[in-house]
Amino acid sequence: MKARNGTLWLFILPGLILYSIFFILPAGSSLLLSLTNWDGMTYRFDWVGLKHYGDLAQDPIFGKALSNNVKFSLTVIIFQFGLSLFFAILVMKNTKLNVFYRTIFFFPTVVSSVSIGFIWMFVYDPNIGSLNLLLNSLGLDSLARSWLGEPNLAIYSIAFVQFWGHTGQVMIIFIAGLQSIPKDLYEVANIEGASRWNAFRYVTWPLLAPSAAIVLAYTTIQSFKSFDLIISMTDGGPNNASEILSTFMYHQAFTYYSFGYATASAVVLMLIIMVVTYFQFRLLKADRVVY
Amino acid sequence: MIKKRSAIALSLIIAFTMLLAACSGGTGSNEQAGANGKKGDKQTINFIHWRGEDTEAFKSIIAKFEKQNPDIKVDMTVYSSGDPYANALQAMILSGEGADVFVSAPGAQFNNLLKSQSFEDLSGSPLLENFTPELIEAGKSDGKQYALPYQLVYNVPVYNKSLFDKLGIQVPSDWDGFLAMCQKLKENGITPILYGYDVSPGQLINTLVMNNMPDKDTFTKFQTGEVKATDPWFVKTLEQFKLLVDKGYILKNATGTKYEGALALFAQEKGAILAAGSYAMATIAKQNPNIEQGLLAPITTSAADMKYEGIHTTTFMLGVNAKSKYKEGATKFIEFLTKPEIASEYANATGQLLTVKNVKYETKELGIQGQWSSKKTVFQPRLINTNKKIETALNESLNMIVSGTSVEKTISTTQAEIDRNLTK
Numbered sequence: 001m002k003a004r005n006g007t008l009w010l011f012i013l014p015g016l017i018l019y020s021i022f023f024i025l026p027a028g029s030s031l032l033l034s035l036t037n038w039d040g041m042t043y044r045f046d047w048v049g050l051k052h053y054g055d056l057a058q059d060p061i062f063g064k065a066l067s068n069n070v071k072f073s074l075t076v077i078i079f080q081f082g083l084s085l086f087f088a089i090l091v092m093k094n095t096k097l098n099v100f101y102r103t104i105f106f107f108p109t110v111v112s113s114v115s116i117g118f119i120w121m122f123v124y125d126p127n128i129g130s131l132n133l134l135l136n137s138l139g140l141d142s143l144a145r146s147w148l149g150e151p152n153l154a155i156y157s158i159a160f161v162q163f164w165g166h167t168g169q170v171m172i173i174f175i176a177g178l179q180s181i182p183k184d185l186y187e188v189a190n191i192e193g194a195s196r197w198n199a200f201r202y203v204t205w206p207l208l209a210p211s212a213a214i215v216l217a218y219t220t221i222q223s224f225k226s227f228d229l230i231i232s233m234t235d236g237g238p239n240n241a242s243e244i245l246s247t248f249m250y251h252q253a254f255t256y257y258s259f260g261y262a263t264a265s266a267v268v269l270m271l272i273i274m275v276v277t278y279f280q281f282r283l284l285k286a287d288r289v290v291y
Numbered sequence: 292m293i294k295k296r297s298a299i300a301l302s303l304i305i306a307f308t309m310l311l312a313a314c315s316g317g318t319g320s321n322e323q324a325g326a327n328g329k330k331g332d333k334q335t336i337n338f339i340h341w342r343g344e345d346t347e348a349f350k351s352i353i354a355k356f357e358k359q360n361p362d363i364k365v366d367m368t369v370y371s372s373g374d375p376y377a378n379a380l381q382a383m384i385l386s387g388e389g390a391d392v393f394v395s396a397p398g399a400q401f402n403n404l405l406k407s408q409s410f411e412d413l414s415g416s417p418l419l420e421n422f423t424p425e426l427i428e429a430g431k432s433d434g435k436q437y438a439l440p441y442q443l444v445y446n447v448p449v450y451n452k453s454l455f456d457k458l459g460i461q462v463p464s465d466w467d468g469f470l471a472m473c474q475k476l477k478e479n480g481i482t483p484i485l486y487g488y489d490v491s492p493g494q495l496i497n498t499l500v501m502n503n504m505p506d507k508d509t510f511t512k513f514q515t516g517e518v519k520a521t522d523p524w525f526v527k528t529l530e531q532f533k534l535l536v537d538k539g540y541i542l543k544n545a546t547g548t549k550y551e552g553a554l555a556l557f558a559q560e561k562g563a564i565l566a567a568g569s570y571a572m573a574t575i576a577k578q579n580p581n582i583e584q585g586l587l588a589p590i591t592t593s594a595a596d597m598k599y600e601g602i603h604t605t606t607f608m609l610g611v612n613a614k615s616k617y618k619e620g621a622t623k624f625i626e627f628l629t630k631p632e633i634a635s636e637y638a639n640a641t642g643q644l645l646t647v648k649n650v651k652y653e654t655k656e657l658g659i660q661g662q663w664s665s666k667k668t669v670f671q672p673r674l675i676n677t678n679k680k681i682e683t684a685l686n687e688s689l690n691m692i693v694s695g696t697s698v699e700k701t702i703s704t705t706q707a708e709i710d711r712n713l714t715k
Contacts, residue, residue: 039403039407040381041404041409058711059711060708121549124547125547125548125552126547127542127552127556127561128552128555128556146544148547237488237489237546237690238488238546239687239690239691239694239696251374254381255377257403257679
């Protein structure tokens with residue numbers, strides 16, 4: 001048995017080596033780097049201990065980035081989760097029309113985030129953008145806004161683009177989950193006189209929990225790590241109104257040459273994602289049903 | 292037993308194959324360049340810069356250089372200006388390969404590259420004689436010439452001269468005249484000042500402060516705490532800018548408009564002044580050749596108190612990587628760029644004034660920019676500050692005003708950010 005286990009270990013060795021080289025080592029060195037004042041340009045640095053973590057706690061831009069990240073992530077999680085589940089239920093059956101709709105919904109996923117960012121930047125442009133032109137032509141001038149220019153609006157405008165681009169992607173996970181639920185359970189629920197809502201509440205939702213857990217964790221991590229969309233659309237502006245943790249990290253490292261400080265913020269980001277994901281999994285595990 | 296050994300061997304082979312495959316990615320171009328460099332003693336020098344719009348001009352110049360120097364090949368790589376260029380340069384400088392000749396901007400970028408000892412000292416090189424000496428000061432440190440600014444830019448807003456002539460507006464020479472000019476433009480349904488939130492603040496702040504700041508070195512003193520955003524001259528500057536915003540002289544929704552959008556509006560004649568610099572003129576001329584352009588700086592004082600008419604910057608600073616294997620070839624390439632006939636070709640193809648002597652400027656836009664050489668200008672204050680975080684805080688103060696923040700709040704936020712980042 002021991003020899004067999006040894007052989008099995010050898011089979012996971014390639015993956016383990018790669019994972020160690022490309023994840024564990026960089027993550028470990030990041031922890032060390034966050035304790036230095038390395039500027040990213042020279043080979044010289046001094047150890048500064050936990051100074052960067054103390055500075056982060058007092059940095060109003062980091063605080064703003066964290067708060068923006070929460071707003072952005074919550075908006076994306078709520079809408080992306082809700083809409084993808086809604087569309088998945090609508091197009092779950094394998095009819096020709098549904099396959100066509102699935103393709104349409106999935107299409108934005110194959111376009112790169114930067115391209116999506118540039119397209120929406122033109123849509124949102126306050127002077128020549130199609131969104132304001134549409135609102136004006138409908139007589140809704142009062143609703144026309146500087147979508148990316150108003151500090152209180154910018155982060156939500158980008159969040160909309162984020163879930164517009166990825167709802168189709170996570171919808172596929174829900175469709176797979178929905179299709180794997182045995183039909184007999186719905187028949188039983190029907191015989192027992194369950195309403196459509198009750199069938200969803202007591203049959204669909206518990207059995208969909210594993211898919212929901214994946215969608216929730218994926219959407220959370222995706223929204224916390226969202227970077228290319230924000231960089232291409234606003235670069236964190238105006239006045240840091242759309243700065244989130246990943247763009248904060250990037251600006252500290254590559255604009256201000258504060259690699260040590262940037263790495264400290266990366267460690268904080270990693271910890272946040274770990275904690276949030278852990279609680280999400282625990283929450284959804286409680287609802288899970290085994291059949 | 293055999294099965295076990297096979298499994299071990301197979302695992303190790305897979306592990307190392309994947310590792311090698313992973314390690315081989317991403318460095319293709321550099322390895323190729325290195326291989327080319329050694330082949331038959333032919334040097335391949337890498338030239339990296341940020342001006343994508345100059346690619347064709349450089350290709351033609353490189354072809355001529357390679358013809359004259361058959362033992363040297365020049366590989367040019369262009370990155371988008373700003374962060375993408377800085378990131379690429381940073382990676383290359385750290386690796387020691389891939390950037391034999393590179394360009395840098397004065398200020399924080401030059402300062403960081405100096406700290407990393409990236410520049411070969413070019414002091415005493417004969418190629419320095421090709422430059423106007425006072426225009427390459429920005430590439431000096433401790434009396435040594437580390438980089439050679441190639442372009443001369445006037446960071447003065449561009450205005451639509453045709454439109455001014457049509458409306459009978461004269462270029463104002465004081466603050467009251469500037470306000471009256473804006474009002475007349477507004478009354479004629481034209482947005483007086485087009486502003487892109489990503490580029491304009493870093494440009495406009497220079498002309499707004501040039502006559503308000505106590506001396507030309509004031510901006511360096513922000514980073515040591517000797518000068519503060521709460522100082523009366525800076526408060527006055529922001530109040531003047533706030534007045535422009537409140538009176539509707541700045542593009543509506545400016546915080547949602549990028550530089551390219553503002554430039555497009557200028558080319559469509561929807562605005563009279565573009566808060567940018569002389570570098571924009573060639574692009575505007577391509578988009579709308581019918582616009583006669585000029586440069587117009589807001590004079591924030593009375594005509595009698597005016598110290599400067601505008602701002603100049605010497606930038607696109609050419610440098611040789613101190614770690615380059617081909618320093619001689621790299622220096623030869625820079626020398627070639629500074630030959631009057633080559634510099635003239637570059638200037639006329641790209642619409643850029645140069646710091647090189649004896650250049651023949653032939654385009655209309657270059658003629659207009661050339662007239663500014665006789666005017667009293669000061670080096671871009673923003674860039675004599677070498678602390679990037681403080682520079683950003685000062686630039687952002689204009690964006691805060693544009694987005695409706697009060698002068699008091701803007702000043703307190705700006706000074707707080709400066710205080711947090713003072714150079715110790």
